[in-house]
Amino acid sequence: MAGERMDGLVAVLDAVRAGxxxxxxQLARQLGLGRTVVAQRVGRLESAGLVVQDGLAPSNGGRAPRLLRLRDSAGLVAGIDIGATGMAVGLADLAGRVLVQAREPADVAAGPDVVLGRVEELVADLLGRLADPPPLWGLGVGVPGPVEFATSRPVAPPIMPGWDGHPIRERLSARFGAPVWVDNDVNVLALGELRTNPAAAEAADLLYLKIGTxxxxGLVSGGRVHRxxxxxxxxxxxxxxxxxDTVxxxxxxxxxxxxxxxxDALARYGRQLAESGDSPVLAGVLAARGSVSxxxxxxxxxRGDPAAHGxxxxxxxxxxxxxxxxxSFYNPGLVVLGGGVVHAGDHVLAAIRESVYRRSLPLATRTLRIELSMLGDAAGLAGAVHLALDNLFEPSCLPLWLSDGSPSGRPEVASATARRRAI
Known part of the structure; x- marks a missing residue:
């Protein structure tokens, strides 16, 4: 299909997915396309099994128009959120609704064979929980380290020994016969907010800052993750x-x-406060447990401990x-703060807000909102699900599998689409 027609097809599909x-x-008015063009694109999507009729809209005096929606039950996508100390795995329909999920502790430093082996077990177990599940269309994976997006391979990740250059995509594609996309965990968190938080979607230009281990x-520009x-x-x-500069x-x-x-730094400094006696509360914790988190x-x-507050x-x-x-450099409309450190209390959040509004350019903060993530821990799984969905329905990916009606069994489409220079 010619590029212009494919762009129109994707635009129609995106509009149907969004509602x-x-x-x-309504599609013709929203997209600025002729009704004949829209009808042709809808017909193509219906024949591929992606769009179905679902009832009638209110009539304006004539024949009631038919409503169109995504056939979200046609396939499943797996979202895999791997963190430093835990993981979440879920299966979602094509609308991004998580149907089943599992969360458990994990040590990413145990290496890819251990961690990905457990991921494979969890995905298989979740598939087994569903009665007559549709085929798996794709997998999205977030990992806590730098990722070369084109190859889906981690590159010298500081907290992931043994993962450097590991072929995550190839391993999971071979196991499940579906395309796989891998990204840095903060990009995945940003995508999760963008796709599920109405305020983030409205802002379009946002920055997600994770303060955890x-x-x-994660940067979002014009509604797309900038990598x-x-x-x-x-x-x-x-x-x-x-x-x-000495640390x-x-x-x-x-x-x-x-x-x-x-x-990790805050835990280390907290132990120092305990050992020095500057924080009586933390000294008591250290004496009782032998560590400080x-x-x-x-x-x-x-509890009012001034050293800990400081x-x-x-x-x-x-x-x-x-x-x-x-x-000041990026001028986002929204800053979303996530991670265990900022969600633990207001002490860090208040200091961040004060510094940003005091030190940034006045124009850059005139309409800026700084908010805690409304999704919390769920953002990573949601983002991993939408990492797969967004790429499956990209203009560069959709024509590679549309004629088959499904990308299941076509893992190579991920390699083909991920080579684009992505923003």
Missing amino acids: HGVTQA GIGA GVDGCAGDVGHVAVTDA VCRCGNTGCLEAVAGG VADVTTAAD LLARAGRLVGATLATLV
């Missing part, structure tokens, strides 16, 4: 912090933001200063 029922006349940012040329856009955790980061450099304000630091701050506020200011630079 809960739409008429051909590490720190990273850069090689897939590493948004890796702000390794931006240098001027007043911490060694796990990436091997010194003075990285993540090394002084990430979850970032959650303990937050709890101590909530530690969190400093981390918030450091993150906020970096974020202020990004806000």
